[in-house]
Amino acid sequence: QKEVEQDPGPLSVPEGAIVSLNCTYSNSAFQYFMWYRQYSRKGPELLMYTYSSGNKEDGRFTAQVDKSSKYISLFIRDSQPSDSATYLCAMRYAAGNKLTFGGGTRVLVKP
């Protein structure tokens, strides 16, 4: 069983809809929780990070962390075709640089 599980999709939504993404994890020692966006043939780009539990909002993006359930979510409001990409969740311990990634969810926003 992988440490971080993520539905591979693809997730197809109409433009303007809310995109809902999530990951589950098994290691309770993870303290930092990140969401990356990766376009085809590009490196991952950090969208948001959250420390420990709680919610964080940045523009159209909202990240939620529920450590008791070992479950994290990312919501994208008013989705645009430019949001079409693969979304990767990643987690890290309090110390060190090692990021543990989920497998990624491919999202397609149709005009």
Added chain:
Amino acid sequence: DAGVTQSPTHLIKTRGQQVTLRCSPKSGHDTVSWYQQALGQGPQFIFQYYEEEERQRGNFPDRFSGHQFPNYSSELNVNALLLGDSALYLCASSTAHRAGGTPYNEQFFGPGTRLTVL
């Protein structure tokens, strides 16, 4: 600011050969991490270099080795290539020094080197 750069962009090798990939970190960064991303998978941590030493390592065999130079750039070497080594190799840079007390040091990723082993 050029961001993280990697070379070459693409590489084709045959089984048993050796390969060297290069990474230049973002300006002001002193820490480099390498990741392997197989097609359709998330990146997997290979190792991290800081102050020219390997500081952390993931579950990769000794065929994978690296080096960091005094200017913070880094190389990833893979010996005795296997078909399963075909992947996108990503370099990420960060700083060991936390600006403004921020507890999290963002890792900036380069575009990657796509390695194909035939």
